[in-house]
Amino acid sequence: MTKSTSKWVGASLARKQDLRLVTGHGRYTDDVSLPGMLHAAMLRCPHAHARIKSIDVSRARALQGVHAVLTGEDAKRYWGPLPPTIDIGMKVPTVYALATEKAYYMGEPVVAVAADTRYLAEDALELIDIEYEPLAAVTDTEAALAPDAPLLYPEWGDNVQCEWGMTVGALDETFANADHVFEYRLPQHRYSGASLEARAALAHFDAYNRKLTLYCSTQSPNLVRTLVAQTFRFPEHDVQVIAPDIGGGYGNKLQADAEVIPCLLSLATGRPVKWTESRQENLLSGMQCRDYVWYLKVAVSRDGILQGLDAQVYGNVGCDGTCHAAGAGKFLVAAAYVPGPYKWQAFRVATKVAVSNKAPSGAYRGYGKDIANYPLEVAMNRMADALGLTPAEFRRRNFVGKDEFPYQQISGPIYDSGDYAQCLAKLLALVDYDGVKRRQAETQGKSAKYLGIGIASMLEPSGGAVPNCIFNSYEVATVRFMPEGGVLVLTGHQDIGQGTETTLCQVVADELGITPDDVRVVYGDTNAVPYGMGPWSSRGATFNVSCIAEAARRLKTNLREVVANLWQCEATRLDVADGVVVEAGGRTMTLRDLGNQLHLWPGAFGIVPKHVTNPFEVTHYWTSPIASWVPDELGRIRLYSTHPSGSSAIVVEVDAETGKIEVKDIAIVDDCGVIINPMIVDGQLHGGYVQGIGGALMEEFHYDERGQLWNTDLTSYLHPLATDVPDIKCDHVISPSPYTALGTKGMGEGSTIMPCAVMVNAVDDALKPFGVRVSDLPLTPERVIRLLETSAVWRDMYGVGV
Amino acid sequence: MKFEGESRLKGTRAAVWHALVDPAVIERCTPGCQSLAIMAPDDFELVTKVGIASISGTYKGRMRLGEKVAGERYAMSAEGAGPIGTMSVAGVVTLADVGDETLVGYAFEATVGGAMTGMAQRALLPIAKLLTKQFFKSVDQLLAAEAPPAADEVEP
Numbered sequence: 001m002t003k004s005t006s007k008w009v010g011a012s013l014a015r016k017q018d019l020r021l022v023t024g025h026g027r028y029t030d031d032v033s034l035p036g037m038l039h040a041a042m043l044r045c046p047h048a049h050a051r052i053k054s055i056d057v058s059r060a061r062a063l064q065g066v067h068a069v070l071t072g073e074d075a076k077r078y079w080g081p082l083p084p085t086i087d088i089g090m091k092v093p094t095v096y097a098l099a100t101e102k103a104y105y106m107g108e109p110v111v112a113v114a115a116d117t118r119y120l121a122e123d124a125l126e127l128i129d130i131e132y133e134p135l136a137a138v139t140d141t142e143a144a145l146a147p148d149a150p151l152l153y154p155e156w157g158d159n160v161q162c163e164w165g166m167t168v169g170a171l172d173e174t175f176a177n178a179d180h181v182f183e184y185r186l187p188q189h190r191y192s193g194a195s196l197e198a199r200a201a202l203a204h205f206d207a208y209n210r211k212l213t214l215y216c217s218t219q220s221p222n223l224v225r226t227l228v229a230q231t232f233r234f235p236e237h238d239v240q241v242i243a244p245d246i247g248g249g250y251g252n253k254l255q256a257d258a259e260v261i262p263c264l265l266s267l268a269t270g271r272p273v274k275w276t277e278s279r280q281e282n283l284l285s286g287m288q289c290r291d292y293v294w295y296l297k298v299a300v301s302r303d304g305i306l307q308g309l310d311a312q313v314y315g316n317v318g319c320d321g322t323c324h325a326a327g328a329g330k331f332l333v334a335a336a337y338v339p340g341p342y343k344w345q346a347f348r349v350a351t352k353v354a355v356s357n358k359a360p361s362g363a364y365r366g367y368g369k370d371i372a373n374y375p376l377e378v379a380m381n382r383m384a385d386a387l388g389l390t391p392a393e394f395r396r397r398n399f400v401g402k403d404e405f406p407y408q409q410i411s412g413p414i415y416d417s418g419d420y421a422q423c424l425a426k427l428l429a430l431v432d433y434d435g436v437k438r439r440q441a442e443t444q445g446k447s448a449k450y451l452g453i454g455i456a457s458m459l460e461p462s463g464g465a466v467p468n469c470i471f472n473s474y475e476v477a478t479v480r481f482m483p484e485g486g487v488l489v490l491t492g493h494q495d496i497g498q499g500t501e502t503t504l505c506q507v508v509a510d511e512l513g514i515t516p517d518d519v520r521v522v523y524g525d526t527n528a529v530p531y532g533m534g535p536w537s538s539r540g541a542t543f544n545v546s547c548i549a550e551a552a553r554r555l556k557t558n559l560r561e562v563v564a565n566l567w568q569c570e571a572t573r574l575d576v577a578d579g580v581v582v583e584a585g586g587r588t589m590t591l592r593d594l595g596n597q598l599h600l601w602p603g604a605f606g607i608v609p610k611h612v613t614n615p616f617e618v619t620h621y622w623t624s625p626i627a628s629w630v631p632d633e634l635g636r637i638r639l640y641s642t643h644p645s646g647s648s649a650i651v652v653e654v655d656a657e658t659g660k661i662e663v664k665d666i667a668i669v670d671d672c673g674v675i676i677n678p679m680i681v682d683g684q685l686h687g688g689y690v691q692g693i694g695g696a697l698m699e700e701f702h703y704d705e706r707g708q709l710w711n712t713d714l715t716s717y718l719h720p721l722a723t724d725v726p727d728i729k730c731d732h733v734i735s736p737s738p739y740t741a742l743g744t745k746g747m748g749e750g751s752t753i754m755p756c757a758v759m760v761n762a763v764d765d766a767l768k769p770f771g772v773r774v775s776d777l778p779l780t781p782e783r784v785i786r787l788l789e790t791s792a793v794w795r796d797m798y799g800v801g802v
Numbered sequence: 803m804k805f806e807g808e809s810r811l812k813g814t815r816a817a818v819w820h821a822l823v824d825p826a827v828i829e830r831c832t833p834g835c836q837s838l839a840i841m842a843p844d845d846f847e848l849v850t851k852v853g854i855a856s857i858s859g860t861y862k863g864r865m866r867l868g869e870k871v872a873g874e875r876y877a878m879s880a881e882g883a884g885p886i887g888t889m890s891v892a893g894v895v896t897l898a899d900v901g902d903e904t905l906v907g908y909a910f911e912a913t914v915g916g917a918m919t920g921m922a923q924r925a926l927l928p929i930a931k932l933l934t935k936q937f938f939k940s941v942d943q944l945l946a947a948e949a950p951p952a953a954d955e956v957e958p
Contacts, residue, residue, distance in 0.1 A: 046887040046916025106916065126859050126885040280917060708919040716920055 008506040008516055009742065012679035015502045016516075017245070017495065026245045029200035029217045030276045037202070038067055040262050040275035041121035043111040043128050044284065045103035048137035048357040048707020049150065052101060052130065057111060059127035065116040066124045068268045072098035072110065078267050082323035083230035085223075085255055086469035088332065090162040092322050093153050093355075097231070097260045102135075104152055104319035105359050106709055107284030109258060114265040114273050137357040137707035141293055141316040144354040152319060152355045161321055161328050161353045164335060168410050168634055169346030174308035178299030182383050186375040188756065189777055190291035190316070191699035193364040193691065194719055197247020198282035203262040204272040212266070213240045216259055219249040220534025222492045223470045225526045227256035228263055243524040249496040250691070250752075251363030252287040254470070254536055255325040283712045287325045287362025288701060291316040292334075294375035299346075304387050306398045308346040311338050313371065315351065318358035326469060327361025328353050333368025333461070333639075336411045340376045341420045341459045341645060342398040347410045357707040363536060365688060365752040369461055377456035377757035381764065382773070391455055391761065392428055396421055399457075402735070406626070412636025413461065414626050415643040417735040417745070420457060423647045423669045426731050427455065431649040431667035444769060448657040448798070451664075452766025455649045456757040460672075462746020463542030463641035465627035473623055475543035476530045479508060479551040480617035481559065483599035485579065485592035487512060487552075489521045492532025493544045498748055499680040500540055506676055507545055507742065511552035513576030514591065530619060538746025541672065542641045546741035547622035553741075555618040562598065563589060565609040626739050642737045642745035646670040648689070650758045654766040656788060656798055659781035661697060661763065663725050668754075671733040672747035673740070682730045685751045689728060692755030694720040700778050770794045805931055806893075806909035809938035813945040815897050818904040819873045821941050822895065828865070831940035833933050836860070844868065852884070854929055857918060859885035873897060878910075887916020891930070906938060 020026055057069040081094045099110045111128050115121035136150040143149055144159045152159060175181060202215040212234060218224045221241040229236035246253070258277070265273040277286065292315045299308035313334055315321075321328030335351040366373075384394035400407045402419040409415060428434075433453065440451040465473030478490040489508055495501040501523070505516035512518075522528055532544065556576060563581050564571035566589075573584045581589045598604055598615055608615055624641030631637055651665035668685050675681050698718040702710040711717040736743025760774045763784070767773075770791035776783060788794040811818050821827045825846055829838035834851040841847055844867040851860050863882025870876040874897055881890035893910030912930055 044917070046883065106919075129862075284917070704919075706915070708915050710920045712917060712920040 006510055008509040009674065009676050011506065011677065013502055013506055013516060013677055015499050015680065016505065017501050021245070028197055028245050028247055029202055029215045030274070032202055032215050032244065034202065034204055034272035037272040037274055038114040038116065038265065038269060039118040039121050040265050040273050041113050041115070041118060041125055042109040042258070042261060042281070043113070043125045043130070045099060045108045045110050045132070046106060047103065047132055047134045048106045048139070049135040049152070050103050050132040051135060052099060052103065052110065053133050054131045055111065056129040059129070060113060060124040063120070063124050063127060065120045066113060067271065068114040068265050069124065069128070070098070070112050070264060070268060072096055072100040075264055078264050079232050079260065082257065083227055084322045085227065086322055086326040086329045086471070088162070088329065088466070088468050089164070090322050090328055091153070091156055091160070093320055095320060095323055097258060097264070105357050106707055107281070107359060108319070109261065109285070112261045112265055114269055139356050139358055139703045139705065139707050141291065141314050141354050141356065144316065144356040145314060145352065152357065159355045161317055161355050163350070163352045164332055165348070165350035166411065166635060167348040171308055171310060171346040171348045174346040175297070175299045175310065178307055179302040180300045180387070182298045182300065182379065182386065184296045184375065184379050184382070185293065186296065186378055187293035187776060188290050188371070188374055190288055190358065190701045190703070191695050192286065192288045192701070193250030193252045195248025195250060195252065198277040198279060199253065199258060199286060200276045201259040201262045202272060202274040203266040205263070205266040205270060207270050211238050211240065212263060213242065214259070214263060215242045215244065217246050217253060218243050218259070219246070219253045219494050219496050219536060220492070221494065221524060221526045222531050222533060223254065224256045224259065228260055231256060231260050232263065232267070241526045243494055246494060246496040250365045251289070251367060251536060254363055255287070257324045257360070258285065279714060280712045283717055284709060285359050287327065287364070288318060288359045289327065289361060289364030290695065291361065292331065292371055296375050296379055298379060298383060300383060300387065304389050304394050304397050306342050306344055309339060309344055310348045311375070312350045315353040316356050316358070317353055317361035318356055319360050320355060321353060321361045324360030325362030326471065327363065329466065329469060329471070330363065330368035330371060334371035336413060336639070337369055337372035337459060337461055338376055339409050339411050340372065341400055341418070341457050343400055344410045349411065358703055365691065365749050367537060367749070369459065369749060370753040370756070373456070373458055373753045374757050378760050380456070381454065381761040392424055392433070395424060395457055412632070412634070413638050413640055413643070416626060416737045416739050417673065418643060418645045418671055419733050419735050420645055423645060423671055423733050424457060426733060427647040427649055427667055427669040430669060430729050430731050431651065431665060433649065436651050449653045449655050450766040450769065451651070451653055452762045452764070453649060453651045454758045454761025454763070454765055455647060456754050456761060458646045458648065458750055458754045460538060460644040460646070460746060460750035460753055461640035462538035462644055462749070463624060464537035464539065464639055465624055465641060466639050467629050471537060472533065473627060474621060475532050475547040476619060476621045477532055477544065477547045477551055478530055478617050478619040479548060479555050481555060481595060481598070481615065483595045485518070485590065485595040487514065487519045489519060489548055490529045491521060491523050491544060491548065492529050492534060493540060494523055494534045496535055498535060498540065498684065499677065500535070500544070503676045503680060504545070504548055507549050508552045511549055512556050514579045518579060535748070538644070538748040540748070541676070541744040541746050542624065542740050543622060545676070545744050547620055549741040550622055551618045551620035554620060558612050558615040558618065559594060561612045562608055562615050563594060566607055624739060642673070642740060644670070644672045644745040644747055644750055646750050646754070648751070648754045648758055650755065650762045652759070652762045652766055654763060654784065656770070656794065659784035659788070661779055661784065663693065665726055667729040668751060669731045669733060670747060670750055671735050672750070673734060673736045673745035674743040675732065675734065676744060681747055684748055685730050686728045688749065688751030689755055690720050690725050692752040693725060693759065695778065696756045696759035697778050698780060803912045803914070803927060804910070805912065805927055806907070807931060807934065808905055808907040809935065809942070810900060811904050811906055811938065811942045811945060813904055814902065815873050815899055815904045817945060818897060818906065821945055822906070823867055823870065823876060827941060827944060831937050831944060833936045848882070857886060857926070857929065887914060887918040889914050889918065908934065910934070
């Protein structure tokens with residue numbers, strides 16, 4: 001088989017969907033209306049933890065135009081508990097999409113209403129009388145794990161949803177003999193991935209066909225179909241999930257949580273029911289993320305070589321991280337990847353995941369890789385400082401070398417490829433590290449504005465293949481050759497803004513020797529596509545691209561066999577380029593001619609040789625050759641298929657008078673292997689990085705000690721704006737993965753993984769004259785001033801009567 | 803969330819006192835009050851309708867008066883729940899003479915829960931102050947209407 005040429009892979013092709021989106025022709029779930037459609041609203045618990053003593057819905061039911069009012073108890077006629085999305089040795093609570101005896105967080109849906117209009121449905125909520133018995137609530141992670149904590153699920157005996165750990169190497173000996181031992185406590189607060197489009201679901205139970213159709217803003221229509229079927233014990237093949245355009249999904253649209261409520265109301269009324277989540281509802285109960293604390297102990301030799309890492313992470317998944325959404329798993333990923341891109345001799349990690357009276361926890365861009373990155377990359381800078389090394393030099397001494405791949409990390413994963421030192425070297429040049437340090441020395445103390453620069457390295461394990469959860473291990477897709485010579489790609493992957501509708505066309509165009517315009521990617525309809533799993537874990541460029549590239553290759557082989565049979569020549573003499581089958585030094589045939597001949601004139605029977613099984617389409621199954629669920633002698637398993645990497649830097653100016661941090665420069669060097677569309681990759685880097693800066697500087701759910709969430713609108717829960725960041729510089733290192741079809745690696749999460757550590761390192765650097773170090777995020781002006789207030793130097797210079 | 807203030811009411815301290823602790827007056831003067839049921843002495847169940855922007859809706863609650871020192875002070879506590887959350891208020895009301903009129907001082911602490919938590923500091927405080935002022939103003943008007951008119955006010 002001839003090697004496919006790379007004509008489209010690597011081109012910054014304009015995105016196919018942008019024309020319809022920017023001209024107002026996008027179609028989101030809320031844009032879909034069905035005849036006879038009702039509208040849903042949900043009454044939510046105002047308490048963080050409460051027993052439901054009584055519910056009286058009679059007045060609401062009596063309201064003209066109200067068609068259904070269902071409590072959690074009523075709903076049990078239609079559904080069972082939410083099925084687990086993940087259960088790797090976890091405690092799985094029995095919980096429903098509408099609270100039954102107890103509500104576990106403020107904002108939990110308690111009663112659902114379907115009415116002629118959303119206004120009427122909301123009005124009906126006011127007519128529902130509920131008597132609660134408020135219970136003691138717990139929100140803080142470590143408080144939830146304390147022996148006297150109020151219990152969410154008393155039958156558990158504690159608030160621990162899961163725990164896990166491992167020890168590799170002679171840990172005690174390593175620490176006993178170490179030249180230096182450093183210890184850190186590094187917490188991170190709770191925030192979330194905010195999509196422009198919050199959740200939306202339109203369910204239609206068709207009693208005639210006994211079929212349930214769900215239009216839904218989701219990253220994975222197939223997974224939602226399974227979860228809906230399991231929730232209602234409804235035949236899965238009678239459920240169809242359609243995902244139209246998606247207004248963003250950052251991991252937080254990977255479950256069937258409140259989405260099952262419109263299904264419930266449709267089953268109860270026999271009418272289509274739509275629910276479009278308000279921003280307030282989304283902040284209250286859309287999946288939240290982060291929220292953890294690390295304790296790190298690191299043994300380092302006097303020449304700056306990392307030796308031992310002893311780490312504990314305590315995660316907080318709110319009321320649940322298994323059924324409402326799969327948040328609990330991220331702390332296991334964090335534990336496996338906290339060793340980062342560095343080499344170690346001894347390692348111990350323990351993770352403990354707590355439930356608390358906060359909203360459920362799901363995935364958000366990083367899914368634990370961010371949690372792994374944050375403490376170690378902050379610690380790397382602090383240790384470098386203590387050792388008298390630059391942050392770059394300390395990292396260089398400890399990186400896994402570019403000639404050591406495939407490299408098995410001490411915690412188990414096999415790193416497939418990379419060149420961490422080159423990423424870092426390119427970064428220092430891109431951001432002019434030395435120049436910034438010079439300017440810092442020149443300007444320091446001349447005004448209240450303090451310049452600082454932070455760097456960090458990053459590992460972005462991508463393409464997760466996790467047992468016992470919805471984040472499973474394969475992809476299956478179809479490439480179909482049409483009578484007129486065009487090609488359909490049928491995939492369970494979903495375009496959620498990351499551009500697969502375009503990049504998959506580029507991949508298939510190269511494999512088949514056609515143009516991207518000859519290809520259409522069909523996605524977002526479970527009844528049209530194979531059971532592929534959708535974008536999460538940055539798996540598109542590993543699983544999905546490999547699967548579709550292989551399918552296209554096989555299809556091309558089949559088509560060449562057909563033409564070879566027609567022309568009675570060797571198939572090896574044939575290739576396809578620019579939509580034309582070409583015999584070396586001889587005949588040609590357009591794919592349109594071939595399609596016509598295969599399907600119509602004369603048709604397959606006359607021209608397809610017996611050994612070609614299917615020249616019309618190839619459905620291919622792909623899984624990672626290096627992921628492994630078979631524990632090695634130390635009990636380690638390998639869940640990720642590729643390991644993209646990178647480095648980034650932020651330059652800040654911190655105003656010591658006001659506490660305001662101004663981001664002056666951002667530079668990113670990313671290694672995602674072979675790049676399919678450079679424009680899209682850089683766009684992902686830009687967007688992801690700004691999103692990460694949101695978490696570092698402003699985004700935070702303010703829960704008080706009673707479990708009340710204080711900021712449920714976008715004037716009090718802040719997001720970064722374009723004006724908050726400068727132009728972002730990007731550069732690339734390309735280390736192709738040997739374990740994917742095209743050498744591609746994931747790249748959707750890396751840029752969000754880094755910014756928190758980089759920002760802390762930058763602010764630490766800026767505030768070094770004051771002798772303070774960041775302990776808590778986000779770094780709002782107020783928090784920066786609180787930090788500076790602990791500095792005697794600052795109090796002398798700026799303090800007012802402290 | 804604390805708020806305090808004072809209102810000057812036309813009426814003697816005794817008249818004002820009797821008005822403030824009278825369930826009928828409370829029912830008439832509480833802004834948006836739809837009904838007041840006496841559950842026990844100084845223990846009322848109220849249904850009020852609030853028509854202010856984002857917190858509009860019908861709130862059902864319980865109000866209790868206590869620690870009464872006739873003509874001088876009393877404690878008031880109220881808790882209620884409505885469409886967007888729960889609210890409880892507790893505090894002390896004091897009375898003092900100012901000439902023939904009475905100065906009513908109040909200091910309340912309010913706790914909110916549910917969706918209104920986030921709005922509490924920014925939006926609810928002014929609303930709570932407004933409603934409290936409205937209450938005392940209504941009592942004042944009621945007292946003025948019931949009091950024998952002063953001579954100069956009857957002149958055409």
